[in-house]
Amino acid sequence: MLFTLQALVLDKDKVNEIDYLVELLTTKGRLRVLAKGAQKSKRRFLNLLEDLTLIRCHLRRPQKGKTLILESADLLYIPESPRRDLVKFYFFSYLAETMKQTFYAPLGSEEFNFVIQYLKILDQEAWQEGFKTIWEYMCLKFNGLEPYLEGCVRCGERPKRIFYFSPQAGGILCFQCRDERARPLEQFQIDLLRKIGRIKKAEEIFEPLEALESERGREVQGFLEEFFLYHIDWEPRALRILKEALHG
Structure with missing residues (x-):
């Protein structure tokens, strides 16, 4: 039985000499599907299985086993700027x-749409380091790990002038x-973090993105990266490469 859904390609691994096992992000969660013959295909999966390509998948259940079969796919969107911009490629x-x-639980349609629209904005706009900060906050938020900013984590008091971030x-x-x-933290910085936390749609990133480029905003970038790495408890390899490209 065939069924169809939108998916973002996250990765693919070779299986045998002709197939790929493809990891997809969907509103049903992360799926691993088998693209039979994809290593040898010149037409059926051409440019469709690259990382962060948005596709419409046509899937069927196998007669044996549990891994879904990717029968075919339609291209919906493929980022172009990473092919021209090395920093964007690393990002x-x-x-x-x-x-x-980090995306273990299924994303709701609102979160999935945010990811897709965010990628499209990033693809079209000039690079700013604030893109990374907003992404890290949204990753935390989607996983229920975002920083608590409404009051003191320990006593519940809402600070009025003096804030500390931990x-x-x-x-x-x-x-x-x-x-x-x-x-x-200064009041400007806590307000900026709260503004990022209120983002629901990708087009809402531009105001905090501009603020993140200020001197105090760059400090927020560092605070949030530290928070992100502490709570995911793992340092992405791609982050080290990105930071080397940005700062040497």
């Missing part, structure tokens, strides 16, 4: 790696609850 690799390592505690701390690892 798109970072996106794919973080999705593979990855280990999971968000902001008040003056009384701060520890030696917590970093002070």
Whole structure:
């Protein structure tokens, strides 16, 4: 029986000498499907199985086993800028790696649409490091790991002027609850983090994106990267390569 769904290609691995096992991100969760003959195909899967390509999949259930068969696919969108821009190439690799390592539960349609529209915006716009910060926050948010910003994580008090940010505690701390690892934040910085946290649609990224390029915004980039790496408990290989390309 055939059924159809939209999917974002995350990765593929060779199976035998002619097939690919393809990992897909869908609203039904991550799927691993078998593309028979895809290594040898000159037409059926041409350019359709590259990382972060959006496709419409035509799948069927196998007579034996559980791995779905990818009968065919239609191209819906393929990013072009990573082919011309090395930094974007590394960042798109970072996106794919973080999705593979953190998106375990199925995404809702709203979250899936955000990912697709975010990729399209990133593909069209000039590179800014704030893109990375917003992506890291959204990854945390989709997994229920975003920083708590409405009050002190430990006592619940809502600080009015003095804020401290602690990855280990999971968000902001008040003056009384701060520890030696917590970093002070200014009102502008906590407002910026809250603004990023309120993003629901990809087109809403532009205002915080501009603020992230300021001096205080760049400090937020560092705070949030530290928070992200602490809570996913793993350092993506693509992140190291991206940072080397950006900063040497």
